[in-house]
Amino acid sequence: MTALSRDDVAHVAALARLSLSDEELDRYTGQLQAVLDHAADLEAFDLEGTPATAHPFADRNVVREDTPVACLDRDEVLACAPDEEDHRFSVPRIIGEAP
């Protein structure tokens, strides 16, 4: 298993859209390393030829008849939104310069 660096944690935090203080970076690096160190026990078993399990029961696709049913009420859903405009979710600038 690999040693986790402070830079690795900063990179992962950026991927996960989290901002960490210097103190948090130091703390999380040690704490995450402890979990990865514990996971070294997984290397003791020979996994050659063992398939992965993503779900406890056998994979099967689930389909249903294409019958229209009631969906959530638009206004009730939009009432949960932090910001809405013209019956749509409103968000800050996504591309380009700020207006």
Added chain:
Amino acid sequence: MTSAVQIASEVRSGQCTARSVTEAALSEVAASDGALHAFLHVDADGALAAADRVDAMVERGEDPGPLAGVPVALKDNLCTRGVPTTAASRILEGWEPPYTATVVDRLGTAGAIAIGKTNLDEFAMGSSTENSAFGPTRNPHDHTRVPGGSSGGSAAAVAAGMVALGLGSDTGGSIRQPAALCGVVGVKPTYGAVSRYGLIAFASSLDQIGPIARTVADAALCLEVIAGHDPMDSTSLREPAPSLTASLADGVDGRTVGLVRELVDGAAPDVVGRVRDAAEALERAGARVIELSVPELRLGLSAYYLIAPAEASSNLARYDGVRYGLRVPADDITAMNVATRTAGFGDEVKRRIMLGTYALSAGYYDAYYGRAQRVRTLMIRAFAAAYEQADLLLGATAPTTAFELGAKTTDPMAMYLSDVFTIPSNLSGEVAVTVPFGAGDDGLPIGVQVLGPARSEPRVFAAAAVLESGAPQ
């Protein structure tokens, strides 16, 4: 408070009213919850209105259902339309879901009365309920101790007699460990037996909703109501709810029970002693107890703490400040996402999101997530081999009795070890029930765990009933 079975029987026959039971539950909450903090939200108006509907049905000669008038507590990661649902996170503070979880609907249809929403570790990530953004819950048996977690609020509410039943969710032990630490019954059903529709997702291949109760019969009655196929959850088993109350008296005569070394090793001596006492109680009831070793179970903790965070990092990507919940304003959308998630998530949730993101990231996927998934296969095969030798397995639920508040908050790995005996059943998707079985040297409750293969709930409940009647007083 009397049992759910008794309350429902009295309300259905008109011996008492749902309103009187509900008022008694609400006054118990008012009296006890200041010290315990089991509830994040008490819905007195909703509860009394539901009770009046049940009483009106009784008056009209209609059957209000098998849980008529039974006060229940709902873990606050179960969505309730128009009632605040927070998952104990700042990022969902003030949110009122536009829909209701299937299990909550089914409880209501069965006549149960939802008293309120209970505290949990944020997004169900934790083993002590101390990771709640709204402050910890305390153990009713000793207010300086944790109730366990993550369903600590529901377990404490049931143990303190504020409600007859609680719902929890169990991803790595989050129903069973707090039930054990609070001295009540907790059930992790077969994966897919209970619909997850409306459960705020943590790790979707592991999450399962189940009952917390003071008696095995109450837990069986509750599970009969909430289980069964739901088209709204594509992982829901396409089968009706199993009949459980009918098989409670089946006993264990002729059953082979495997006492599993890996589900006892590392537990405190008083816990080990109670598990051995439980094995003797099963023997006295006619079971044959054999000792088994299943070495793969030792890998559960490591596999779980890669798989569950990986799934969580994906599930929690939805909290982006766009559609619901918290938004911290910023100039562009990425800055808004970062500011919102940084302010909205607590320490443990951030830790698991980062761990999961790392385990899934390029260069590490095979070494961590991929390996953990293959170990999960080994564990499922090992359980299957054990069930060729035994009908049921027996072990400890938690390594110790309830620990002190703050004892493990600075050492995540020590906290994770609280789940070492419960995690394997989540990885395999199988049944496990914890039953209170006496007390430890400190006088605090100890739970023992009965495990069975997928869909073996009737058999597991029959064994749980034997343990309940054979438990030290």
